[in-house]
Every structure is written in structure tokens, then in C-alpha cells.
Amino acid sequence: MIEFLRAVKGRAYPRVIGALREPSWMLWDTFLPLLSLSAYVFVYRSLHAPREFEGFVILGGIMTAYWLNVLWGMASQFYWEKETGNLQYYIMAPASLESILAGMALGGMFGTTTRAIGILLLGTWLFKVDMSVTNPYLLLLIFVICLAAMYAMGMMFSSLFLLWGREAWVTSSLFEEPIYFLSGQNFPVKALGPYLSMAASIIPLTLGLDAMRQLIFPSSIKFALMDPYLELIFLSILTIVYLFLAKVFLRKMENIGKTKGTILTRWL
Amino acid sequence: MYAIEVRNLWRTFKTRDGVVEALRDVNLKIKKGELFGLLGPNGAGKTTLIRILTTLLLPTKGEAYVWGYSTATEERKIRPIINMVSGGEYSGYGLLTVKENLWMFSQFYGIPGKVAKRRIEYLARRLKFEDILNKKVRNLSTGQRQKMNVARAFLTDPKVIFLDEPTLGLDVEVARVIRDFVKEWLLENDERTVLLTTHYMHEAEELCDRIAIINEGRIIALDTSDNLKKLVSREFSLVLRIHPKINISWINKIEGVQKYLTREEENGLRVRIIMSREESIADVVDGIIKHGAKISYLKKEEPTLEDVFLKLTGRGLE
């Protein structure tokens, strides 16, 4: 157990350092999302949409920052580690790959949180968003479980993307846009209709955003997909399912790698 | 029990261009405390063998054991007691300092922070890189990077260490430091075992207790360096520099010429001939002059491992 935690700490470390040691990245990571957020805000304003929509945009921006980290910092990470030559040392070490993934996730969450706070503070100040949190504990719980589900999904994809090889990058980019749309980053998912929004719900971002919206902007409840408590339960189930699948795919990836010999060789 | 034992090991790879037989019926028994060398040219199968022994790859046929444990089924027992360095390797994160990178890797082996810190300082002293401990990895030179990689592997105090062409592309000085360190490390504890692969014959000759010569996936000779050289003891080698470049395939017809190797040089050739008849040296010299070339250097040398390889395979090591 203590070995597991040491490995987690070890792998989280470079990300924590990365987040703090390169302040210029922090600036970019905060400003660029804010820029695209303000575009949405102005569109909504010109359409005379309800004011809550501007709040949705900021909440969406924050959660998107995490989602991007899941895609680029988790899902494609093993592929990247193979290219840089670290993966063989991770596999060879007595530490489990699970602990390495957990370290990446925690480090990634930390790094992204430093950006998310920036987006939150600047965004609410710039657009004078009015939030009235009804149940802060539930909100926090949903936020944490939503992150857990998202990063668990990233862990699952990390092995799959490695097996898919070079296509991983393409796949990652493919996941970017449709998911903004499906998860209703900037508008309520319910607008998608019942079937599509159900399908979108296997993406943790969808349920998490929907739940958090209701808790932060009570007047938006009429647009909501379902009750936040129900969403909390679904998110917890998603977390467990994704973690389980992540473990299954890890073993599969390691096995295929050892049998075919394609996973460790850089140019293959 | 052997530190490393390999029995009838085969490994094939399926590629787009067909099937590659990277290892063919390899058998090895390496004793605890040995510094064992695997000498062979590029593509001989050295890295493939190391990957199997370090639990990164499964054999197609046959078995491999490290410290008595099967590499295929008991990797959990093997991983804590081994480590590996490979030449030209990149590991770690450019953003971290050397010290931070080393600490990170130590954490995957469950080494307590304080112990890790002490070992890092010790290795930095021994490998002479104390000056770069706080330098970011992305700013290191090739030699500095490789010293860090060596430290990364030795940091976990392995029983068996695999060095896969560890001095590849390094300048003489850094290679010297690394070789000396490996030799001393082995002496400190008589169970420590090293498997070194290389295509530098001098490195194999200087470091290794025993050497296996590997070519096209097969081990074609295995003995101490001195005994291997006895394979060519009746022979000597003749090294020549000639210019301009001429075709010298006629050399094979001279009596006593066994094998020869050429390497192109600036406006000429470097030729290495294994011969068993001193009287024929004159014929070689005459022939070259008759073909219109000049000889700028000629030396009769004691046989080296390269000559052993040349005699066994008909080709050079590099």
C-alpha cells in the first residue's frame, strides 16, 4: 500500500511541478479558454438569452479545461510516454501501472485546478455572473465525483489509445469537438432531446455539468436533465465502471505488448 | 541457481515484410557475480533478449529465468530486483531537474525518500555529475543525460542489471566513467550480476568475464575473451590503408588469406585481413601495387575479438 502511494506521489510530482514551474503556461491555459468563453457570452447576449446562460458558459469552460486534460494528459499519455521512452521503465518497475495512472490523474487535476480557479475568478468578475449556490456540499461532492468519473474514463482510454497507436492523436482531437456539443458545455443538454442526451450521459461531463448547473443557477432547473442526486448516483456508477474497464484494458494492453512486441518499440 | 538462465529461446516478430527471427535457439547460463557480455552487430537480437529478460516481452518458444524466476510467469518477483540502462535512451521529464527525475523513478520501487536522496548523492559523486543535479533534464548534453540514466538504474540497488549498449554514441571520457563505475559496483558485492550488450569489442574485452558472440539471433561462440581469441590463434591480422579505392576481391585467392573486411575512408580503403601465412604478406602488397593503388599504412596485429567475429561470420561488427 505504501509502495502504491509512493508511486502515485512519484508520478504526480512532475505534473505538480509542471503546473507551478511554468507560469507562462498558466497564463496561456487561463487566457485562451477565457477568450473562447467570451465569444459565447457575447453571442448569448446578442441573442438576449437568459443571464444564467453566461454562467453556464463559465462552468462549461472550467469543466472543459479538465476534459482537455483528461484527453491530452491521460488518454493519450501512455502513447506519449512510449514515444518519449518512459513507458518501458514504467512497465518494468515493480509499481503497478494503476498507481502510475493514479499519479498522472492527481497531478493533472492539481495542474488543471490552478487554471480552473483562474478561469472562475476572472470569468465571474469579467461577466458579472450571479451565482447562488443552494447546496454547497452537494455541489462539491458532485464536482469531485464528476472529476473522478472523467479521469477514470481517461485511464480507460490510455490503454486503448496506446493500442490504437498513431491514430491516438487523431482520436483525441475527434473527441474534442463532439463532446463539447454532446455534453452541452455551453447550453443545456436537454435541448438535444431525450435519446441523444441519454447517450451523451455516458460522458461524465454531461451529467456533472447538468447537476452543477442546477445547483449554481436554481432558475435553470427547468432546463435540467434529471435530479442532481440521481446524477450523482449515475456518476458514481460511471466511475466504478470506468475504473474497472481501465484495469481490464491495462492488462490487455500489457499482454498484447508482450506478445506482439509492438508497444515498446518507438517506431512501430 | 544461476542469475540468468535461458533455455532454447526463440523470438519471432511478424512485420509487414514477413517474419523476423530475432532470436534462434538461444541458451545461456550466467552465474551470480558475473559480468557477462553479449557482443554482436546491429540487429543481432541483443535488445530482444534483454527485453525478454526484463519482462517486457514474451518468448515465442523456450524459457528464460532471472534469479530463478520465470520471466513469463513470475514478473512480480523479478521486477524489484532488476533494472536496465539502454544506450541513447531518453527517460524522465525535461521540466524536472536531474535530482527530481531520479527521485521520481526511485518512487516506483518504493524506496523511502531519505534513502533515495542519499543514494542519488552517492551515485552523482561516483558518476561525476554532482554539478548537474539541479539542472533541468532538457538542458543536458548527451553524456550528462546518459550518466543520469545509469544512476536511475543503479539507484534501485538491483541484483541483476541489464546494460544495453550503455555507452552508445558517448564520448570517450563519459564512457570511461561509466565503465569504471560498473566494474567497481560489481566488486562491492559478490552477488551483483551484469548483462552487458555492445557492438564495441574493446568494451566487451575490457569489462566482461565471459562473452557470447551473437549474430542473426544465434549465439555462435561463448567463452572468455582470451579463449575466444584462441579461435584465431594461428592467424594474425594485417591492417592496411590504401588509396585510391580499388576492388580487392582477388585477395581471397591468395594462399593463407581467410577473410577480409574493408571500410571506406577518405579517398581510399582501410582493409583488415585475417591470414595464416606470413609469406603471403608480400603477395598482398604486390597485388595492391599491381592494381594501381598505394599503401600508406601496413601493420601486422594480434587477433582481436573482431577477428573472431570476422572468422565466424565473414562480416564486421559495425
Ligand SMILES: Nc1ncnc2c1ncn2[C@@H]1O[C@H](COP(=O)(O)OP(=O)(O)O)[C@@H](O)[C@H]1O
Ligand atoms: N518489435 C519488433 N517488431 C518487429 N521486428 C523487431 C522488433 N524488435 C526487433 N525486431 C527485429 O529483430 C531483429 C533484432 O533486433 P534487436 O534485438 O533490436 O537487435 P540489436 O539490439 O542486436 O541491434 C532486427 O531485425 C529487428 O528489426
Ligand SMILES: [Mg+2]
Ligand atoms: Mg539493440
